Amino acid sequence: MEAKPYLQQISLKRESVSSFDAYPFHIPAVKNLSSMAFHRDVTFIIGENGSGKSTLIEAIALHLGFGIEGGSKSMQTKTHQNASVLFDYLGSSKSYRKPADYFFLRAESFYNVATYLEEAGKGFIQGNYGVPSLHECSHGESFMATLTHRLSGNGLYIFDEPEAALSPARQLAALSAIHELVQANSQFIIATHSPILLAYPNAVIYQLDEDGIHKVKYEETEHFLITQYFLNNHEAMTRTLMGNPLNLS
Numbered sequence: 001m002e003a004k005p006y007l008q009q010i011s012l013k014r015e016s017v018s019s020f021d022a023y024p025f026h027i028p029a030v031k032n033l034s035s036m037a038f039h040r041d042v043t044f045i046i047g048e049n050g051s052g053k054s055t056l057i058e059a060i061a062l063h064l065g066f067g068i069e070g071g072s073k074s075m076q077t078k079t080h081q082n083a084s085v086l087f088d089y090l091g092s093s094k095s096y097r098k099p100a101d102y103f104f105l106r107a108e109s110f111y112n113v114a115t116y117l118e119e120a121g122k123g124f125i126q127g128n129y130g131v132p133s134l135h136e137c138s139h140g141e142s143f144m145a146t147l148t149h150r151l152s153g154n155g156l157y158i159f160d161e162p163e164a165a166l167s168p169a170r171q172l173a174a175l176s177a178i179h180e181l182v183q184a185n186s187q188f189i190i191a192t193h194s195p196i197l198l199a200y201p202n203a204v205i206y207q208l209d210e211d212g213i214h215k216v217k218y219e220e221t222e223h224f225l226i227t228q229y230f231l232n233n234h235e236a237m238t239r240t241l242m243g244n245p246l247n248l249s
Contacts, residue, residue: 003097004040005187006156010060011035011091024059024084027052032212038189039204041182045191046198046221047208054160055084056208057191061104061158062087069109070160073102075116099187101155105146107164114142139165147177153184163194171196195223 012033020031029052047053058068065073068083106113114134117125126132130149134142143165151157163171171194178188178200192198198205198218207216218224230237 001096002040003095004185005038006095006097006099007038007060007064007187007189008093008095009035009037010063013089013091016089024052024055024086025089027055028210029053029056029208029213030086036206036213037204038187039202040187042178042188042190042200042203044198044200044203044205045189045208046193046205046216046223048222051208053191053208055086057158057160057189058083058106059086059090060189061106061160063090063092064102064156064158066102066104066158069112070104070106071113071116072104075113099154099156101152101186102157103146103151103155104158104160105143105162106160107143107162108160110139110142110165140167140170144170144173144177147174147181151181151186153181153186155181155186157181157186157188159188159190159192161192162190163192163197168196175200193223195221195227198223 012030012035014034017025020026024030029047045053045057061070062068062083067073067075069075117129118133118135125134128150129142129145131137131141131145134145137145143162147162162174166174175197178197182188190197198221203218205216205218205221206213207221
């Protein structure tokens, strides 16, 4: 029997929700959520700003026992109290086997995670992340150190917009690192805007929008279509977007 997916699906306990007019239950993706099944390797959650993807990925992470700001399960840093209550209304089904490793990488609060880790000493950072100090790295370098050194395989990894600190070249490197970890029996659930990361083969992609949640193919995503069109027509598009202010031709 296959151990993966470690997290098989989540479901919304709809009977426990007192009102679908209150936050976060009024968000269309949440209001229409029944259950969401996860791919054994990589599942992406995408959507426009405000569609609820970070709210949902946060709720999944909190439901699994992570701290709101990320890191391993043993790290419960909390410098703010703005988590939604959605995680309290989720149910889940899991594999018979627990993953050996867990990590929640959240772009917006990784600085606080790095500060927490620095208190453990540079020897700890060097041994687990491969660098003397996460704060002495750029944001992107610290993300890559986490991905290539801290994550050890046989893991369940939740990422919220990991591309935020990564150049296109580093996103390609991250894609390769994710694949190596998948081959080492890991499962990823990733909220992202990156058309590069979304290209991971055979991944399940969930689109969150005004109609709720539905699966889409990579080539159907706005991330792919808009990026492709822009790259193929960048001169015309920039003239249009800028109202041709310099009379470019």
